[in-house]
Amino acid sequence: MANYSTNEFKAGLKIMQDGEPCSIIENEMVKPGKGQAFNRVRIRKLISGKVVEKTFKSGDTVESADVVDVELAFLYSDGEFWHFMNNDTFEQLAADAKAVGDMTKWLVEQNVCTLTLWNGSPIAVTPPNFVELEIVETDPGLKGDTAGTGGKPATLTTGAVVKVPLFVQRGEVIKVDTRSGEYVSRVQK
């Protein structure tokens, strides 16, 4: 396994901590005028999602984590695994429920997602920033309400529940921001 020295630390670098692959969020050098320098680092643990702070002695080395992001198209779920395919090589990869987490509600067939692989196995799935999904269930809105003030819950084909303006109806396709889970607009079919 390769090692990184603290002076290579920067946001996005993948390192091993407590047996878990981690991504550096922020790295700050703390250097007294006289004396040892330290690196004060904020780290996101990529499996548990926990964010922790850790201080290293400058010049120390840490083990690198073999973590890569790949772009794969979502194929289908068999209930236990979520199957993805590389559109260039047609190579397939299966992610388990732990890796997919609550992102399953944004997985649309054919959509290209980012899969984070640790030692070749998926540990996280990131859907596209925007997805288009059909509304399967929502209360009929009030006629004449076009300002979209109040809002109402709408259930989408994937089971996701999104707050939509009152004028949006069942059967319509809407665009949703997967990062915030918020309604963006209606989509013309």
Added chain:
Amino acid sequence: MLQPSDAWQPSADRATLQQRAAMLRQVREFFYDRNVLEVDTPVLARFGVTDPHLSNLTTVLTGDNHRWVLQTSPEYAMKRLLAAGSGCIYQLSKVFRDDEQSSRHNPEFTLLEWYRVGFSAAQLMHELEQLLQLLLGAPAACYLTYQQAFERYLHLDPLAADSHSTLQRALQDYPPLAELAQRESDRDTLQQLAMASVIEPALDPSIPTFITHYPASQAALAQLAPDDDRVAERFELFYRGLELANGYHELTDAKLQQQRFLADQQQRRQLQRPHAISDPRLIAALDHGLPDCSGVAVGFDRLVMLRCHKQHIQQVLPFAIDRA
């Protein structure tokens, strides 16, 4: 990331540069009024520091085989002037430290350094307090010994024989530090970790705080206290979350200075840092006789940060390193 086409523009705004210039003028008047002589010693010199935690930047000159050193502080040259009978002197100097970049570090920065012949460390700290009042409108300073600071914030005596293990245990209460503290075998490193990560952040930011009487093992170029050889007459100043100054009642004994250089070089070897030649001209000057004096170095750019309420050092430099 900075685009090349934007990098021509200054990193400080005009109002900040005006404040910076006003502060330079105030500093010069402060010392003029006190009859302290302004000097400008070489930035480019034959020898650098041996300090294990400072990295000298070096360069070459056509026609010789020496590594010339960009000075990390004007200390050695100023002491040679003192030994030659300059009397009290001050300097506003550009200095260079490799491997130091952060929101409060730029590899090239300005040090305000001065030496007062016949002053004790206490007298010099008092003078620095007056300068802070002038430049920043700072309130009266608070004084804590290194020992008191550790007793107050970590409930342990840093000078006790078993302080390594008590400090190691105390730092287990700080999750970001626990692992490093657990495996660190060097007491000074542990104390520096505690100072930077526990004590400094706990100090009242609204009051300038002097930490005095550092452990003898961290004396640097300070004399040991005459009444307690466990501590040195070294002090540091912290204010509004920044380390601003480091000062000494200066070591004048050439033999002791030589021993400290050797100890530094030994530590450099242990840390696998490049060898640094000790400056024989400083030793010769001390041999000739350095008058009893106290000296302090102040990070001038950080003073500007505080006066202008800037969070990043680049905001107070005409061109920070990424635009230099």
